[in-house]
Amino acid sequence: MPKQSPVPDELTQPFFDACNEDRLVVQRCNECTELDGLLMLQHPPSEECRRCGPHGTLEWHEVSGRGRIQSYVTMYDTPVASLQEDQPFNIAVVELWEDKNALFLSHLPGTPVREVPMGAEVRVVFEVTPANGQKVAEWEVVGD
């Protein structure tokens, strides 16, 4: 499916650079992780830790690339022109295995629409977007 190509900015550059090397990184808060013993991850990235706010220092942290399907919809009427030919398609929400507050969207390539297994395990794959070649994180259901 011909996704729009993300243009990285200062905040998102490390994430997209890692995608281009087939690595998944998310922000980790050092304060929450080291002082409070929590593995505090967040995605999409932001300027501040969502738990401790401006006190935290955020660092990019490589993760397993495993996750779980939190929910999904079947899209029949997307406003995004490049995807309209492929309707209907899945849009799932994926929680990262290590921290369910780190969230990603996915078309679940390989999973037919209306056959999405809620709660199933997924693993990351990296997909090239056509306009500028930027890779993005996608997710596939792990077979049994």
Next chain:
Amino acid sequence: MAENAPADFYRTQENPGLWEHRGKVAAVGIGHSPTARRWDGQASTSIGAWAMVAIRNAIEDAGISPSDVDGLVLDRSTTTGAWWPEGDPLPEDVISQFQPGIEPFDGIAALSSEWILNNMPELDNVSFSMYGPGCMSNVICVAAEAIGRGLANTVVLLKAWHNFPGRYYQGGANARPLVEGPAVWRNPWGVSAATGDGWTFQEYMAKYGKTHDMMAPFIVEEKKNGLMFPEGFFAQHRPDEVTVEDYVNARWIVEPMNLFDHDMPIHVAVAYVFTTAERAADMAQTPVYILNHGTTRPKFGLTQGLDNAEASTDSTGRKMLDGAGITSDDLSFENMYEGFTTFHNYFIEGLGFAGIQRGEALDLYAGDISITSDKPVSPSGGNQGGGRTRIWMHTDTIQQIQGRAGDRQIRVPAEIGISGGPMPQGGDFTIWSSTPD
């Protein structure tokens, strides 16, 4: 120059205690403009012209003189999602028929307080003006607080929505090959405005073993109630009932949400008059007293999810009932927002309306939720019944308690009602009563 209401005008606290101005502010007048699907380009139907129609109707309804009004609270934004097309020339022939405001689209695609006052010279005593940005739900909180604090005595509230030709969201950034900014996390996957609520409702169905078809009785009732709302778009322009079959066979927009789960943008303006409880006693209409207003703020993130929808609507339910000094049993009816139908359930479960608990709203819909039932659900018909305004819920609540909801009048005594929205994750809410105590 009017400014946005300061943060402390909104009661966001988790345990707010009784509202200190409980029962001291009352709604006394309602004024609606006509409705249209889209603006036809005439000066007489511009959003500015219709805002003036609504304000004049509200003042007349309250039985007061325009000079009695000393406050104006409004939302300066009027967009339903439609903007003046980039690069198109301004409609100078329309603009030239009005006094200028402070921005180029004033009266066409925005409404400043200056534009209203410049074009309504009869409002010659307005000394207080403030914005409640968002929707009428915000405007109500701000006006109630302003009167309660003694900043104004008799306030006109205004919320207007313009709608222009064309389909929203289809052009612009959605048609380009590249995407920038926060949209990089959403646009490549093709999400629409309703997608987030679709995810949440999917979780809800999975958690409680429900199906989308179980929403049908609620939509049917909403449409029925909307057709009994003479001020509404569908009663005026498309008086067609919707059956269970229509609903379950409607096309999916984003499954689990179909055409009838989405609301339809319209062009309309609505105004109210609020005043102090003392002054209300002398006015033309039965006063409807405000027992409490409250606000829940959304968290930010890629999606909100069911956990957060439930936590937020629990919080809203608690703070609204506690701050009014009532229990959910005291609610004669409810008019919580339903601009995507699939989130009305979280609101009424959070309130414990009609004694329901989490996961039971769709079971409630299977019984009698009509205006003739003991616990009417959404007698306004909401956005589904009237068109996208987030206003019917408030107008209906005031009219029900005044006993002038016409064919929609509920059969049980309409003593206490609740209205507000827009999102389960965050919004502004009001509890209204036939008595001040």
